[in-house]
Amino acid sequence: MIHDPYIVPPLPASWPYEPGRPLRPLGCRVNLELPGLGGGWRVCTPGGQLIEGETFPLEGAFGRGGILRVGDFVMRPYRRGGLLRHLNERTYRTHLRFAAEHAVHRGLWEAGFPTVEPLGYAWRPSGFGVEGVLFTRFAQGEAWPRRWDLSAGRAKDIQHAISSLCTWGLWSPDLNATNILLPPDGGALILDWDRAGFEPGGVDLGPRYRRRLERSLTKLGAPAEALAVIGSAPLP
Incomplete structure (x- = not known):
């Protein structure tokens, strides 16, 4: 049997958290503008929800910069780390890396694991590949x-x-x-x-x-x- 690391397996019998209600399926819209990030994005959010409003840098956030808050949405652009970032900071071969993260994150949220709510992702062409953004629900802390x-x-x-x-x-x-x-x-x-x-x-x-x-x-x-x-x- 081929093992796919991005397919969420059944919960173990000893799982300690109470599973939550399933999230709405993602709806994708093309050629949209993201606040503070420009246009040309293919945006996948629950029910195709639009992201609109004024952007603010997310205060207190660690990471490689550029994390923005728009209302209850947090937008985290994908950035490479390590030495590779000096050659290629934000371009990825396909959007599948973004989709895979969302799938795993969604599985955790629906299983009741303590994490922030996943709200989708977006990507657009960049050079010979794509760049991406992850969306989550803002949480205090x-x-x-x-x-x-x-x-x-x-x-x-x-x-x-x-x-x-x-x-x-x-x-x-x-x-x-x-x-x-x-x-x-x-x-x-x-x-x-x-x-x-x-x-x-x-x-x-x-x-x-x-x-x-x-x-x-x-x-x-x-x-x-x-x-x-x-x-x-x-x-x-």
Whole structure:
């Protein structure tokens, strides 16, 4: 059997979250303008909803810049990281990477996992490929590195969410401390599912997530208490 990492598998029997109501199917409109990003976009949103209004930079957001808020919509343009960004910052071969992220993100939201609501994506021709934008629902909160001090309950929420990803077999290679949002009323939301995909059964993802977050926390100069949340000690 061929394994497709972007097909959302059935929930495991031990899934701890209550599944939510399915989202509306996406409707796509062509040659639209996105506020602050110009025209020529193919926009896919629930029911083909238009995105209109004044744009504002999303305050407090980490990332490679250009994240905008329009009403309840957050627009995150796709940007490459690493050394490749110096050669090709925003052009991708096809739109399938954007569609795949939305599919995984949608599956998580409908499963009741603590994340922001996915609202679609858009793309337009750029050079020999396409550039893209991801849409999510705005959620109040601070990124974990903005406030390292966590209550015991909040720390358990983060541990619980990562453990649940391992149980379902979902590997998110871009999971950084900056992608953990702390809402004002408690809990923790996990953001950014670019390149995330479901692994074949039996893969132990716990050590991989621990190493990934350990690198992120160490790079950010996190205190020992933050490393303890993921079961790590400060690196020498």
